[in-house]
Amino acid sequence: MSNVVIQAQGLGKRYRIGANEADRASGAKSRFMRWKGPGHAAPASNGHKLDLHALTPNSNGRGQSAPQDSARELWALRDVSFEIEQSQVAGIIGRNGSGKSTLLKILSQITKPTEGKGFVKGRVGSLLEVGSGFHQELTGRENVYMNGAILGMSRREIDRKFEEIVEFAEVAKFIDTPVKHYSSGMHVRLGFAVAAHIEPEILLVDEVLSVGDAAFQKKCQKKIRQISQDGRTVLVVSHNLVTINRLASRALWLHHGQLRRDGVCEDVVQDYLDAIGSETMNAASRSSEHNPSNIDGLVIDAHPDFGLNINQIVLKDGSGRETLQFAPGDSMTVEIHYDAQIRIERPYLWLSVDGKLGPTFGANMLLDGHQPKSMYGTGVLKCTFLSLPLLPQSFTLRMALRANDMKTGIVNPQEIALFRVRGDMRDYGFSGAGLQDRVGNSVPVMLPYVWTMPDGTEHAVSIQPRSEIESM
Amino acid sequence: MQTLKPPASLPDTQIRHFQPGSRLEMPSLKPLWESRELLYFFVLRELKVRYKQTIFGWSWAILQPLFTMIVFTLVFSIIARVPTGEIPYPVFMLTGLLLWQFFTAAFRRCSGSLVENGHLIRKVYFPRLVFPISGNISCLVDFIISLPLLVVVLAFYRVMPSPNLVWVPVFVLITMLTAFGFGLWLSALHVRFRDVGFMLPFLLQIWMYATPVAYPYELVPEWIRPLYNLNPMVGVIDGMRWALLGNSGRPPDVWLLYSSLVVIVALTGGLIFFRRMENEFADVV
Numbered sequence: 090m091s092n093v094v095i096q097a098q099g100l101g102k103r104y105r106i107g108a109n110e111a112d113r114a115s116g117a118k119s120r121f122m123r124w125k126g127p128g129h130a131a132p133a134s135n136g137h138k139l140d141l142h143a144l145t146p147n148s149n150g151r152g153q154s155a156p157q158d159s160a161r162e163l164w165a166l167r168d169v170s171f172e173i174e175q176s177q178v179a180g181i182i183g184r185n186g187s188g189k190s191t192l193l194k195i196l197s198q199i200t201k202p203t204e205g206k207g208f209v210k211g212r213v214g215s216l217l218e219v220g221s222g223f224h225q226e227l228t229g230r231e232n233v234y235m236n237g238a239i240l241g242m243s244r245r246e247i248d249r250k251f252e253e254i255v256e257f258a259e260v261a262k263f264i265d266t267p268v269k270h271y272s273s274g275m276h277v278r279l280g281f282a283v284a285a286h287i288e289p290e291i292l293l294v295d296e297v298l299s300v301g302d303a304a305f306q307k308k309c310q311k312k313i314r315q316i317s318q319d320g321r322t323v324l325v326v327s328h329n330l331v332t333i334n335r336l337a338s339r340a341l342w343l344h345h346g347q348l349r350r351d352g353v354c355e356d357v358v359q360d361y362l363d364a365i366g367s368e369t370m371n372a373a374s375r376s377s378e379h380n381p382s383n384i385d386g387l388v389i390d391a392h393p394d395f396g397l398n399i400n401q402i403v404l405k406d407g408s409g410r411e412t413l414q415f416a417p418g419d420s421m422t423v424e425i426h427y428d429a430q431i432r433i434e435r436p437y438l439w440l441s442v443d444g445k446l447g448p449t450f451g452a453n454m455l456l457d458g459h460q461p462k463s464m465y466g467t468g469v470l471k472c473t474f475l476s477l478p479l480l481p482q483s484f485t486l487r488m489a490l491r492a493n494d495m496k497t498g499i500v501n502p503q504e505i506a507l508f509r510v511r512g513d514m515r516d517y518g519f520s521g522a523g524l525q526d527r528v529g530n531s532v533p534v535m536l537p538y539v540w541t542m543p544d545g546t547e548h549a550v551s552i553q554p555r556s557e558i559e560s561m
Numbered sequence: 562m563q564t565l566k567p568p569a570s571l572p573d574t575q576i577r578h579f580q581p582g583s584r585l586e587m588p589s590l591k592p593l594w595e596s597r598e599l600l601y602f603f604v605l606r607e608l609k610v611r612y613k614q615t616i617f618g619w620s621w622a623i624l625q626p627l628f629t630m631i632v633f634t635l636v637f638s639i640i641a642r643v644p645t646g647e648i649p650y651p652v653f654m655l656t657g658l659l660l661w662q663f664f665t666a667a668f669r670r671c672s673g674s675l676v677e678n679g680h681l682i683r684k685v686y687f688p689r690l691v692f693p694i695s696g697n698i699s700c701l702v703d704f705i706i707s708l709p710l711l712v713v714v715l716a717f718y719r720v721m722p723s724p725n726l727v728w729v730p731v732f733v734l735i736t737m738l739t740a741f742g743f744g745l746w747l748s749a750l751h752v753r754f755r756d757v758g759f760m761l762p763f764l765l766q767i768w769m770y771a772t773p774v775a776y777p778y779e780l781v782p783e784w785i786r787p788l789y790n791l792n793p794m795v796g797v798i799d800g801m802r803w804a805l806l807g808n809s810g811r812p813p814d815v816w817l818l819y820s821s822l823v824v825i826v827a828l829t830g831g832l833i834f835f836r837r838m839e840n841e842f843a844d845v846v
Binding site: 206213238243244290 | 575581582598602609610681682683684687
């Protein structure tokens with residue numbers, strides 16, 4: 090007996106979109122028929138990120154190249170096949186509107202596929218929306234029971250876990266207060282606490298990691314990791330590639346509703362980064378939602394006492410373009426967009442660029458002695474590495490922020506971004522016989538050096554853009 | 562924290578298949594049975610929430626029919642002088658009204674249940690029938706609460722209930738099924754066409770005038786009765802009167818069988834229609 094717990098064969102999901110031109114042309118009947126389309130009904134739904142929202146033909150190029158049978162139809166998902174075995178943790182990555190949420194909806198039986206089939210084996214718990222079943226007028230206690238039942242728990246099960254849930258959510262004092270008096274943080278915590286205690290064999294997670302405060306997000310991640318360690322199967326949808334990389338061993342990359350790649354997480358994430366990198370070259374401006382260097386959903390965990398929020402990490406290349414892809418020798422600017430509610434005096438920032446083999450180089454205010462006088466309100470702290478002496482490989486950027494006492498970690502060392510160095514080393518004068526095979530596995534840092542041969546000839550090697558070498 | 566051991570090998574009964582929905586089939590009862598606890602919680606929620614932030618709270622279940630009875634008595638008895646035989650008009654009125662109000666409430670709750678719970682339908686899966694069923698049951702509770710009003714009014718007018726009383730549950734059941742059967746159609750349609758929400762008050766108003774709530778059946782012209790009896794609530798309301806008062810309304814006769822048939826057709830069709838539309842609730846709601 091195989092231990093495949095999720096199987097999908099040729100899954101497809103079609104949505105109908107109201108086509109305005111056709112309606113204008115014909116009579117009242119077709120105008121009436123247009124109401125049938127989900128494209129009309131869906132936008133009224135209060136802000137839920139249904140894939141459809143991104144699917145209107147003009148939004149961010151998503152609809153244009155999607156396989157369409159006619160102007161009124163759109164395949165949010167097409168011909169997707171895969172199998173997931175028990176206790177695998179798989180990440181689903183892809184742009185907004187690439188079909189990620191639709192896939193999870195089919196797996197959790199919220200919606201039916203238009204074509205294809207498959208099965209899910211075992212109890213499915215979904216963290217599609219934390220606290221979605223809460224009724225404002227009911228108390229926390231009533232809502233725990235209600236929500237638990239909605240998510241598939243029996244009353245006895247909830248009885249048994251009730252204390253644990255309340256403790257996890259840290260709302261014991263308010264458990265008999267109507268939820269409408271809860272703060273949004275309490276609301277989210279209680280919702281997650283219920284969902285996290287379903288103990289399903291298969292857990293589906295959709296972007297939960299991007300709600301709530303940093304401490305809560307960390308709790309989410311910890312819980313998910315624990316669930317996966319228990320041998321349960323987890324499917325995570327997230328924009329946060331760092332998180333996906335950390336949690337998942339396998340990744341499925343959906344692109345315009347089709348499965349573009351399926352394989353070892355790191356590889357798929359790298360390919361994905363390559364692709365969004367090259368797309369950025371073509372598109373001058375994008376909405377922040379599609380901004381490739383802003384890894385949304387990224388959790389940067391800061392010490393709660395300092396009231397510091399890191400809103401965004403932006404990477405820019407030498408020409409000032411936001412990207413996650415750099416040419417060897419290019420400059421890289423790391424921008425840390427922060428919001429400090431409490432004034433932080435003279436903190437120390439530390440950045441580290443890590444390759445596959447470990448740390449390569451960094452920037453450290455504890456060593457160089459330069460510090461911001463203070464961080465207060467919203468602001469940006471930048472660091473530019475003037476020339477990346479790196480071979481075409483993938484790298485992780487880590488940061489840490491220490492208080493003026495040099496000990497207290499305001500932000501403890503953690504991953505804040507993934508980026509890729511890409512380029513053909515032959516353009517830099519490299520021509521070794523082992524170049525193609527080894528460039529991806531070598532120690533990535535290459536400082537300029539000069540060979541002096543026995544006959545006295547000298548050869549300078551340097552990762553500098555070709556034009557600079559020629560002018561030297 | 563408690564941890565779950567990895568399931569060694571899951572029994573095949575735990576497999577849930579997904580595939581494109583088929584067109585015509587009845588909803589399966591097994592998942593519905595498995596969701597009975599959820600049903601209980603939904604009914605409980607409806608009841609707890611219904612009278613939140615009201616001054617009179619549960620009393621509304623009694624005040625509503627009481628006020629309606631007073632108004633109808635003024636209009637139909639004092640002004641229009643509708644003849645109700647030896648039964649005082651308020652008694653005549655109330656015996657029909659309580660059941661009718663139960664029907665209206667259940668029908669309305671059923672019809673709106675999917676749209677009101679749209680946020681849940683988009684995010685979690687469980688048998689969708691739970692929504693209309695829980696709406697229906699919660700209204701039954703209100704109906705039961707309103708029954709003491711009937712006792713008081715009967716006592717006030719010194720009317721003795723008849724031994725036909727044992728028939729009351731039958732009429733209540735038919736009422737529930739009628740509200741459920743027709744409510745299913747409208748709940749599924751409501752998801753697609755919000756027009757249903759606007760149409761419903763008129764529909765119910767017309768339906769009430771086509772039902773002998775405020776006037777006796779005898780006033781209806783003979784020739785139109787076959788059509789009139791297509792309305793399942795006609796036999797039910799009259800039957801309820803007969804069951805309670807003995808000398809008013811009509812005993813269960815062939816017409817009741819006729820309306821029961823209408824209910825069965827509406828209910829079966831409603832279930833199939835609901836099942837078919839169920840596939841797209843999450844996409845459209």
